[in-house]
Amino acid sequence: MRTKILISVALGLGIASLVLMILNVVEQETITLFLVLGLICISLEFLASKKDEKND
Amino acid sequence: MNFKVVIRIMGVLVILESILMLCCLITGLFFHENPKGFLLSIGISSILGITALLSTRNASRSVGRREGYLIVGIVWLIFSLVGTMPFLFTDVLHSFADAFFESMSGFTTTGATTFSDIEILPKQIILWRSLMQWLGGMGIIVLTVAIIPMMGTGGMQLYTAEANGPSKDKIHPRIKDTASRLYLIYIACTILQVILLMVGGNSFFESLILALSTISSGGFSSQNASVAEMTPYTQYVVMFFMFISGVNFVLLFMAIRGKMRTVVKDEELRNYIFIILFISLAIFLINLWKHGSISNLEQEIRIIVFQVIAFITTTGFTITDYSLMPNASMMFFFILTFMGACAGSTTGSIKLVRITVLLKNSYIALKQIIHPNAVLTLRLGDKPIEKKVISNVYAFIAMYLIIFLFGALSLSFFGHDFYTSFSASALSISNVGIGFCPSGMLIEFSGFPAASKILMSVLMLIGRLEIFTILLLFMPAFWKK
Numbered sequence: 111m112r113t114k115i116l117i118s119v120a121l122g123l124g125i126a127s128l129v130l131m132i133l134n135v136v137e138q139e140t141i142t143l144f145l146v147l148g149l150i151c152i153s154l155e156f157l158a159s160k161k162d163e164k165n166d
Numbered sequence: 167m168n169f170k171v172v173i174r175i176m177g178v179l180v181i182l183e184s185i186l187m188l189c190c191l192i193t194g195l196f197f198h199e200n201p202k203g204f205l206l207s208i209g210i211s212s213i214l215g216i217t218a219l220l221s222t223r224n225a226s227r228s229v230g231r232r233e234g235y236l237i238v239g240i241v242w243l244i245f246s247l248v249g250t251m252p253f254l255f256t257d258v259l260h261s262f263a264d265a266f267f268e269s270m271s272g273f274t275t276t277g278a279t280t281f282s283d284i285e286i287l288p289k290q291i292i293l294w295r296s297l298m299q300w301l302g303g304m305g306i307i308v309l310t311v312a313i314i315p316m317m318g319t320g321g322m323q324l325y326t327a328e329a330n331g332p333s334k335d336k337i338h339p340r341i342k343d344t345a346s347r348l349y350l351i352y353i354a355c356t357i358l359q360v361i362l363l364m365v366g367g368n369s370f371f372e373s374l375i376l377a378l379s380t381i382s383s384g385g386f387s388s389q390n391a392s393v394a395e396m397t398p399y400t401q402y403v404v405m406f407f408m409f410i411s412g413v414n415f416v417l418l419f420m421a422i423r424g425k426m427r428t429v430v431k432d433e434e435l436r437n438y439i440f441i442i443l444f445i446s447l448a449i450f451l452i453n454l455w456k457h458g459s460i461s462n463l464e465q466e467i468r469i470i471v472f473q474v475i476a477f478i479t480t481t482g483f484t485i486t487d488y489s490l491m492p493n494a495s496m497m498f499f500f501i502l503t504f505m506g507a508c509a510g511s512t513t514g515s516i517k518l519v520r521i522t523v524l525l526k527n528s529y530i531a532l533k534q535i536i537h538p539n540a541v542l543t544l545r546l547g548d549k550p551i552e553k554k555v556i557s558n559v560y561a562f563i564a565m566y567l568i569i570f571l572f573g574a575l576s577l578s579f580f581g582h583d584f585y586t587s588f589s590a591s592a593l594s595i596s597n598v599g600i601g602f603c604p605s606g607m608l609i610e611f612s613g614f615p616a617a618s619k620i621l622m623s624v625l626m627l628i629g630r631l632e633i634f635t636i637l638l639l640f641m642p643a644f645w646k647k
Contacts, residue, residue: 113220117217117220117221120213120216120217121213121214121217121218121221123213124210124213124214124217125214127209127210127213128210128214128247128248128251131206131210131251131254131255132250132254132262133262134254134260134262138202138206138255141206141210142206142209145206145209145210145213148209148213148217149209149212149213152213152216152217152220155220156220
């Protein structure tokens, strides 16, 4: 469940950044914010999956 | 259909694209350019690629034939979409249609551009344009075939989808090795051209840009005048490597291995050389007849041979304003647009081997009328060609011409004149990138409506993937179990 949520959020942010950039409706700072949030999601998922592997 | 493996491979490829963007970012930093545009592009593409990989961690690694065709069909689209980001984020282009056109033109090695002044562009963008072509040149899939096996995913199906020419001489039974060897030749040719250009006094950056665009038969240059204002030495080097880009890479490999007899006996290669020489001579004689005398013989021959090779290999570099040549000479260039060079090269268009099959079969059909009971077999070199292959060749050429005419018709609906519609459709589907318009050789794509640019981008994609790979995706049977 955790994996699904984090990856969905990251993917959603990535696609949203791409679409917003294509439509040219937001400032680059907003896209940067989306990217930072996306990278945080990926990092959290990466760290959590490493922890899971260790516990197993 | 195993969609998970398709998403996984897409993820790997998008990450690969972001690595190439990183090269441009470093170049930009070296030239003290604003890195923000490429940082954002790398960020978005990395997130998309990594999430695709993470979400398909447990996917089955088997790639079937249908998955292979689907990957080939959509990878160019994804690459081009992601490739628009650097143009938009660096503010060198402001509309998505322009950026998509430029990106698709790069990845399909077409070389048509919406920029009217290239020399004012940041160096990182100039490098990005050429890198797109270099990656597209050999076929992203061949690169994938060399990389994907590391993930434990097979790639034979991908190679079949990418190289659907009438004959495929295998140089090694294992596809991974084949792809790796072809790619080594590709990289070696690029490095060799960079060295030769630098020996001629060109800077490393300019040599790199030219080499990346030449071996991929792309045609993006760092100068507004393409290669017209470069030294004769540079033009000869570019001419030689353009010629090489039109040769079947399997033959190049055989030549390196010393199997020169096989190379010399190759019918398609011989036709390729013959057509270059024949059409160059024809254009030379037409120009001589028109002007009465030639002031500089070496220059005239260099210009004609260069332009003939640029058209037949679908590279699209320009060395002269060929629209000032006599109409008959221009007609030869237009015919070359539809020929293409050898199958298994980086060039686009119909390819000479298909035209050879078409002509030989037409000759056999005529002969059969005179000798109705004769058993006549079509041969390429020593090999007989199956009826099924001949039928496929006919279907390919018919579809090619239908799509070309459909493209021209659609462009005329967007307000382009008769001349420009035909030329724009031809230069897109054949991935040549240069054409003809009433006002001269340079078509100002920046002035085209957005719909025309998107349509031309679609034509470039269809042409690059040799039509059937794309059309297959629209067959309902393709998606059924």
